[in-house]
Amino acid sequence: MSVLIPTYNRPKLLRRALLSVLRQTTLPDEVIILDDNPKSTDNYEAVKDLIEQYCWLIRYEKNERNLGVVESYLKLLKLAKYEYVKFLADDDWLHPEALEKMKGVLDKFREVALVSSRRIPVNEDEECLLGVKAAEPLCEEDQILDGKEIIKKSFVDLRNYVGEFSTFMFRKSLLDINPFHFCGLRFRANADWILWSYLLTKGKLFYFSQPLSFFTVHSRQDQANLDVQLAGLRERVELILNEQIHRMLNVSLTLREIAQAVEKLILEVKLLVSRGSGKEEESLIRSFLERYSEKLCSNRSSKRLCGRPSFSVIVVTYNSSSTIEKLLSSLKSSLMQNDEVIIIDNNSQDETFALVKRFIEREKLKNFRILKMEKNFGYAKAVNEGVKVSRNDYLVFVNPDTVLPDSWTEIVYENLKDDKVGAVGALSNFVLSPQHLVRFSNFSWILKGKEIVKYINLVNEHLNNLYGKDSEEKKLLVGFFLATKREVFEKVGGFDEELFLGMDDLDYSLKVRKIGLKLLLPKNLFVYHEGHVSFKKNRESEKHKKLTENIFAEKLIKKYGFGNVPTPEELWGEEDTLYFDAFVPIGSKYKFMFRFSDKKVDFQQVAKEIARRPKVGIVTVSYYSSNDLELMAESLKKMSYQEFEWYIVDHSENEEEVKNLRKVLSTLPSEKVFLFTRENKGYAAGVNFGVEKALENNCEYIWILNPDVVVEEDTLLELLKTLLFTDVPVVTCKIRDLVEKDKLQYDGFKVSYTPFPDYLHRIRKVRFLSGANIFATAEVLKTVKFDERYFLYFEDNDFMEKLLKRGIVPLYTPYTSVYHKNKKKSFLTSPLEVYYFFRNHIFYSIRSGSLPAFEKAINDVLAFYKNSFTQKRRIKALVAAIYDGVFGFLGKRDSLSHVPSSKKRVELLREYLEIRKVSKVLALEKGRDYLLTRPRDVEVFSKYLNDAFLLVAYSGERVYR
Numbered sequence: 001m002s003v004l005i006p007t008y009n010r011p012k013l014l015r016r017a018l019l020s021v022l023r024q025t026t027l028p029d030e031v032i033i034l035d036d037n038p039k040s041t042d043n044y045e046a047v048k049d050l051i052e053q054y055c056w057l058i059r060y061e062k063n064e065r066n067l068g069v070v071e072s073y074l075k076l077l078k079l080a081k082y083e084y085v086k087f088l089a090d091d092d093w094l095h096p097e098a099l100e101k102m103k104g105v106l107d108k109f110r111e112v113a114l115v116s117s118r119r120i121p122v123n124e125d126e127e128c129l130l131g132v133k134a135a136e137p138l139c140e141e142d143q144i145l146d147g148k149e150i151i152k153k154s155f156v157d158l159r160n161y162v163g164e165f166s167t168f169m170f171r172k173s174l175l176d177i178n179p180f181h182f183c184g185l186r187f188r189a190n191a192d193w194i195l196w197s198y199l200l201t202k203g204k205l206f207y208f209s210q211p212l213s214f215f216t217v218h219s220r221q222d223q224a225n226l227d228v229q230l231a232g233l234r235e236r237v238e239l240i241l242n243e244q245i246h247r248m249l250n251v252s253l254t255l256r257e258i259a260q261a262v263e264k265l266i267l268e269v270k271l272l273v274s275r276g277s278g279k280e281e282e283s284l285i286r287s288f289l290e291r292y293s294e295k296l297c298s299n300r301s302s303k304r305l306c307g308r309p310s311f312s313v314i315v316v317t318y319n320s321s322s323t324i325e326k327l328l329s330s331l332k333s334s335l336m337q338n339d340e341v342i343i344i345d346n347n348s349q350d351e352t353f354a355l356v357k358r359f360i361e362r363e364k365l366k367n368f369r370i371l372k373m374e375k376n377f378g379y380a381k382a383v384n385e386g387v388k389v390s391r392n393d394y395l396v397f398v399n400p401d402t403v404l405p406d407s408w409t410e411i412v413y414e415n416l417k418d419d420k421v422g423a424v425g426a427l428s429n430f431v432l433s434p435q436h437l438v439r440f441s442n443f444s445w446i447l448k449g450k451e452i453v454k455y456i457n458l459v460n461e462h463l464n465n466l467y468g469k470d471s472e473e474k475k476l477l478v479g480f481f482l483a484t485k486r487e488v489f490e491k492v493g494g495f496d497e498e499l500f501l502g503m504d505d506l507d508y509s510l511k512v513r514k515i516g517l518k519l520l521l522p523k524n525l526f527v528y529h530e531g532h533v534s535f536k537k538n539r540e541s542e543k544h545k546k547l548t549e550n551i552f553a554e555k556l557i558k559k560y561g562f563g564n565v566p567t568p569e570e571l572w573g574e575e576d577t578l579y580f581d582a583f584v585p586i587g588s589k590y591k592f593m594f595r596f597s598d599k600k601v602d603f604q605q606v607a608k609e610i611a612r613r614p615k616v617g618i619v620t621v622s623y624y625s626s627n628d629l630e631l632m633a634e635s636l637k638k639m640s641y642q643e644f645e646w647y648i649v650d651h652s653e654n655e656e657e658v659k660n661l662r663k664v665l666s667t668l669p670s671e672k673v674f675l676f677t678r679e680n681k682g683y684a685a686g687v688n689f690g691v692e693k694a695l696e697n698n699c700e701y702i703w704i705l706n707p708d709v710v711v712e713e714d715t716l717l718e719l720l721k722t723l724l725f726t727d728v729p730v731v732t733c734k735i736r737d738l739v740e741k742d743k744l745q746y747d748g749f750k751v752s753y754t755p756f757p758d759y760l761h762r763i764r765k766v767r768f769l770s771g772a773n774i775f776a777t778a779e780v781l782k783t784v785k786f787d788e789r790y791f792l793y794f795e796d797n798d799f800m801e802k803l804l805k806r807g808i809v810p811l812y813t814p815y816t817s818v819y820h821k822n823k824k825k826s827f828l829t830s831p832l833e834v835y836y837f838f839r840n841h842i843f844y845s846i847r848s849g850s851l852p853a854f855e856k857a858i859n860d861v862l863a864f865y866k867n868s869f870t871q872k873r874r875i876k877a878l879v880a881a882i883y884d885g886v887f888g889f890l891g892k893r894d895s896l897s898h899v900p901s902s903k904k905r906v907e908l909l910r911e912y913l914e915i916r917k918v919s920k921v922l923a924l925e926k927g928r929d930y931l932l933t934r935p936r937d938v939e940v941f942s943k944y945l946n947d948a949f950l951l952v953a954y955s956g957e958r959v960y961r
Contacts, residue, residue, distance in 0.1 A: 001028035001103055001169075002080035006072040007090035008036040011046030013216070018047050020093035022054060026100035029082050035062040036072050070180045070188060073165070077175075085172045087165035091216040094166075098212040102169040105206045112144060113203025114196055116168035117212035125943075127917060129217055134160065138207050145207055147200025151249055154193070155239055156257045158264040162196045162205065167213050170195075174202045183244045189232030190239065201250045229272055230280055236265060237288050241295045255299060259465040262292065266442035273446070285446050289455055296461045308413045310338040313396045314386035316379050318346040320400035321355050323530055326453070328359050328368070330404040335367070339409070342390055343370040344382040352400075378500035378544070387489060395489055399480040401530035402428075403453050405460040411525045412483045415471055422517025423484040423508070425477030427463070430531035432478055432582060434574050440523055441466065452528055459526050467523035474519045476572040479505030481527045484512070491515060496555070501544040503552040506572060506583060546586050553585035557593055563601050563725065567594045569765075579749070579764050591763055591815050597727035606724045613643040616701045616716060617694025617778075621686030623651045625707035626660035628821065633667055635710040641717040645697060646673050647690040648707075651680035682791030682892055683771070691781050702781050706772040708821035710738060718816035719775040722763065729777040730803060730810040732769060734758075734817040745820050746770045748812030753823045766812045771796030773818050780808065789890035792833075794840035801848075828864070831877035835893070838864070838878055842885025846952055857885075858949050865941060872935060879931040879944070883924055886948050905933050909940065916943065920951035 003021050007014045014033070021031055031054075035043045044051075044060060051058045059079075067075065073087070084106055088094065102115040118137040121129040129135075138161045139145070154161045162168055179195035180187055187194050196205075238245060240261045246253060253261070269288070273281040313331060317324055324343075331341050345353045353372055360368045371389065373382060383397055394416065398404070408426070415424045427437050429444065429452055438444040443452075443459050452459065482505065492511035495504045509519055556565045568580035585593070595601075618636070622629060629648070636646065646668065650661055658677055665673045674693060678686075691702055701720065705711075715733065722731045735746035736758075743755030748766040750756070774796070784802050786795045803810060828834050838861055845853040861882060868874045884893065903911075908930040916923030927944035931937065 001030075001084040001086060001099060002082040002172075003028045003031045003086045003088055003099070004073075004076040004080055005031065005033045005088050005090055006036065006069070006076060007033060007043050008072075009040065009042070010090050011042045014043055014090040015046045015050070017088055017090050017093050018050055018058075020096075021088065021099075022050065023096050024094065024099045025097050026103060027057065028086070028099055029057075030080075031058045032076060032079050033058065033060045034072050034076050034079075035060070036066055036068070038063055038065060070191070073191070074178065074180065077172075080172060083172050084169055085175075086169040089164070089166045089215070092164075092166040093214050095210075095212040095214075099169075101208060101212060106169065106171065109144065109204075109206065111204050112206045113147065113174050113199045114162070114168055114170040115206045115208070116162045116196070117208035117210060119163050119167045119213045119215055120211045121217050122214050123217060125913075126214075132217070137209055138162070140209055142208050142210070143206075145205045147202075147204050148250060150205055151197045151200055151251045152253065152257075154197070155251065155253060156261050158236060158240070158261050158268070160190070160193050162200075162207075163192070163213075164215055165192045165195075166215055168196055170199050171203075174199055183242065183248055185235075185238055185242070185245075187235050189228055190235040193239070197249050201248075226272075227280075230284055233265070233268055233272060233284060234287070236268070237291055240265060241291050255296075255465040256468070258295070259462055262462065263442050263466070266446055270442070270445040289458065292462075293455070293458050296458065296465075308409065309394050310340070310392040311335065311394045311396055311409060311412075312387075312390035312392040313339065313341045313398055314383055314390065315341065315343045315398050315400055316346060316382040316386070317343055317348060317352050317356070317400045318376060319348045319350045319352060321348070321351045323401040324352060324356060325359055326403050327398065327400055328356070330406075330456075331368075331398075332363060332365060334404055334406045334408055336409075337367060338392075339367060340390065340392060341365075341368040342386045343368070344386045345370060345372045346376040346378070346382050347373050378497070379502075380495035380499045380504045381497040383504070384494045384497060387486070387494060390486075393486045394483065395486055396483045397479060397481070398527075399529065401532075402480060403456055403528040404481075405456050405526065407457070407460055407464070408525060408527070411464075411522050414469060415520045415522050416483055416485065418518075420518055421520050422488045422512035422515070423477055423482055423519050425474070425483075425519070425521050426481040426525045426527040427521070427523070428478075428480060428527050428529040430529040431480060432476075434474060434476070434577075435478055435521060437526060450530070456526065456528055460524065463526055464524040469522075469524070471520045471522045474509075474521050475513065475574075476506060476509045477519045477521065479508070480529045480531075482508070484508075488512060488515075488517060498551050498555075500548050500551075501541060502548050503583070507552065507555075510571065549583060549585050550587065550590070552583070553590050553593060560595075563592055563603055564595050565593050567596065578767060579761075581761070584760050584762050586760070588815055591813070592721075592725040594763070596763075596765075596811060599727050601725060601727050603725065606721075609724055610717075610720065613641075614700040614720075615698065616641075616644040616703055616720070617691070617697065617699030618644050618646045618703045618705055619649070619687055619690035619694060620646065620705050620707050621649045621651060621683050621690065622661065622707045623680065624654070624657055626657060626664050628708040629661065630664045631710050632705070632707060633664055635712075637668060638713055639711060639716050640713050641720065644672065644703075644716065645694065645699060647693050648673070648675045649686040649690045650675065650677045651682075651686055653677075653680055680892070682788060684786035684790050684792075684795040685788040687771075687786045687795075688788065691785075695778055695782060700778050702776055702778060704771065704774040704776075705818070706820065708738075709735075709772060710819040712817055712819075715816045715818055718813065722811060722813045722815075723775060723777070726763065726811055728809070728811045729780045730769075730808055731775050731813060732766065732773050732810060733775075733813045733815075735770060735773055736817045736819045738819040738821050740822075741819065745822075746772075747814070753827050755822070761814050763811055763813045763815075765809045766800075769796050769800045769810055771799070772820055774799075774810075790836075790840050790844075791890070791892050792836040792840075794837075794844045797844055828874075831873045834864070834868075834874045835877040835881045835884075838881035839885040839890070842882065842948075843888055843890065846886070846888075851953055854949070854952055858945060862945060865945075869936065875935045875941075876932055879928055879935055879941070882945065882948050883928040886924065886952060903929075905930065908933065912940070913943075916947055920947045923947055924951065 005017060051060055084103060105112055105115045119135055121132040121135045123129055150161060177198055179191045182194050240258060269285060343356055356370045387395060412424050415421060425435060427435055427440055429437055441463060447455060492515060496507050499507060512519060568583045569577045573580045650658060661675060665675060687704055694702055719731055719733060734744060737743045737745055737755035740755045742758060744758050745752060745755055748764060751770050787798045828837055841857045845857040865875055865878055912923060912926035912930050915926055924947055927947060931941060931944060
């Protein structure tokens with residue numbers, strides 16, 4: 001055995017690597033160290049004593065000039081005397097049994113060309129880095145694997161399964177190529193991949209599931225260099241696309257397998273682009289696209305589908321001069337002579353009509369014609385007129401701001417010819433999410449805007465290779481591109497001409513489904529769509545669109561009945577659609593048109609219930625909030641609905657504050673106000689106490705309100721109406737900013753102390769609740785309580801989770817608001833707030849079982865630490881919050897109540913650094929103790945936070961105790 005160690009300027013790591021060789025249960029026959037730094041003796045001095053001790057084994061060579069990585073590896077190969085070769089990078093090291101086990105396999109199995117094993121990534125402190133995808137094992141048991149299968153699998157998955165140079169041992173006699181210069185191409189970042197792939201063409205792979213090597217991940221290694229990463233990606237392009245490489249490695253990839261590899265390559269490109277400066281990455285993308293185009297072109301069949309029925313393509317234009325010519329050119333190149341294109345111009349006020357006529361005349365297109373309407377009759381009527389003058393049985397409606405690929409007619413026909421299919425759509429770059437390219441391919445990450453037009457045929461061929469003839473059945477096909485059959489079109493009555501602009505695709509999709517036909521979305525058809533070009537040019541368009549939505553709403557009400565219309569999510573959404581924003585009727589008359597409950601709502605009975613004026617209990621928890629409550633009290637007095645009682649639970653434990661509260665509350669009738677003073681057991685406990693008191697007084701509805709809000713005159717009545725007219729027992733509403741009143745802090749989907757713009761939306765299910773404003777029936781709050789362990793923050797998230805488990809999805813109404821004090825400047829300024837917020841953030845994310853949620857919590861902690869670095873008390877609180885959040889120590893706790901060990905700071909640090917290699921559970925406690933004495937130790941805080949993440953995300957150690 002020859003162990004070969006290339007080294008350069010890493011004396012400490014070199015010594016570690018060499019020691020791992022000398023501590024092997026079976027020593028090699030030679031160890032050759034090649035030092036590529038002729039100007040320094042540091043490397044030699046670091047291992048001099050070992051060389052002298054093992055002079056019969058170790059050979060130390062120093063290059064006369066710097067050769068670089070490639071030449072150093074090649075030189076070591078030439079220097080090696082023995083058949084079994086094991087490279088070892090100077091920053092890696094070996095398991096003590098690595099050489100014995102690998103040599104034993106090569107001795108025993110002549111058919112094995114190469115031995116590898118699972119490897120463990122570590123950082124510079126020799127700590128295991130868990131979650132590194134590249135280090136995932138190839139298999140779970142020791143076994144001999146077919147070499148050719150491993151090569152193919154690695155190419156398709158774009159994963160170096162066998163590992164880096166330090167990971168494997170091979171037979172030198174089988175290596176008769178230069179892995180750094182292969183098939184006329186230079187390889188550096190992936191030379192190890194080339195080397196083992198070539199060897200596996202000559203024999204099999206033995207893989208140890210036990211880790212036998214450790215590779216170090218650090219910022220100074222070549223692979224961390226952006227230029228090396230770029231070069232590595234260029235090399236991987238060749239691995240996927242270069243047929244000469246495939247022939248040399250005796251591997252054959254199908255077009256589908258190449259497409260699968262390309263998807264993974266694009267993700268790597270995207271990641272690199274996000275880190276780089278731009279120019280080199282753009283060059284890489286362009287060269288990859290050209291190479292991929294060439295590859296597909298060489299495999300492309302020129303055969304077109306013969307004998308398909310003729311198509312009638314109908315395009316409605318209105319001021320479309322900037323885009324129509326591109327569409328016409330794509331139609332010209334993709335259609336046959338028996339097809340026809342009918343352009344219906346809706347009385348454009350620009351050059352559209354003249355431009356189209358010139359194009360038809362210039363290109364001598366006998367099967368293209370344009371008809372001009374005397375005025376703008378709207379999209380639906382124009383389409384119907386086009387269908388009337390068309391002659392073919394296959395109809396295709398295409399927006400004027402689209403570009404079609406060459407293969408679209410074949411794909412549409414293959415899907416539409418089925419008698420059970422009523423319409424066919426397409427993927428696009430500008431379309432609702434279910435049809436967006438991003439759901440089907442990573443190409444959307446590297447092709448932006450109009451540049452995708454240049455590669456539209458490439459994208460379509462890629463999709464075809466990736467998915468073949470697969471399609472998805474949909475509830476809705478967006479109308480920018482819609483293909484159907486004449487008999488279907490006529491059976492459903494065509495497009496509804498009352499729908500002037502928009503809603504036609506929603507309506508047509510419903511009608512096609514009603515007659516029992518499918519809506520299909522082929523996964524291999526992509527159509528470029530610029531999007532809303534006419535809208536941008538015409539201010540009237542938005543007005544027409546809103547009017548059309550209301551007309552459509554009236555039609556749905558007529559069909560289903562008011563209050564019984566299925567929600568848009570139910571009519572057109574996917575299974576995971578929480579909110580379908582393409583249909584938002586304008587005006588309060590439509591707010592209760594949709595059905596949110598399985599039970600049909602009796603509107604007359606609801607009106608009687610409201611007229612009965614049921615009592616509402618308003619519950620507010622106060623903590624030194626007398627100033628805020630003064631504003632709140634004034635707004636409550638002005639409400640139109642006055643059948644309420646106000647239950648204020650004061651947690652200040654301060655007599656002066658209680659006096660102030662009594663004074664503020666004296667402005668309301670005494671029979672309406674109930675003030676309770678009690679020990680501060682946290683917000684959740686205060687809410688539960690207040691709710692209990694309201695229920696004792698027979699309140700039928702409960703409104704949980706923060707003390708720092710102001711309500712509108714109709715807020716309470718509107719919330720009550722929303723709850724009763726929808727038959728959903730928990731509701732909420734807009735939370736506006738008290739200063740910037742036209743902006744929002746909460747909209748059912750998002751909460752932010754940085755106010756964001758208001759926008760048009762309707763009653764909908766919430767993604768989460770804000771504890772500042774929750775309206776619910778008494779029945780719900782009798783059984784669903786706030787979890788008092790949280791004390792402060794995240795109890796509303798937990799409350800929402802409990803509701804969902806009971807099948808209750810709260811509703812949000814945008815038709816009324818409360819105004820909330822802006823806390824942007826005051827949020828998380830006190831150590832206690834910091835402690836409770838981040839402790840509960842961490843705990844809740846762990847309990848949710850979502851790794852992304854926990855990762856977000858950890859990232860939020862890190863961001864806060866950086867932004868609050870000068871605030872020592874706050875970051876001390878943060879240190880305590882991390883520990884308690886991970887181990888689930890909840891309830892009321894003083895963030896600094898823990899008394900650190902009497903041990904000296906240096907001793908605490910030493911213990912922490914030693915223990916963390918053995919046990920993350922024990923280490924976290926030591927890390928906390930040290931950081932409470934020195935919270936600004938950035939390096940240790942980073943380790944502490946990383947330990948918390950690893951303990952929860954990957955460790956098998958018991959977390960909660």
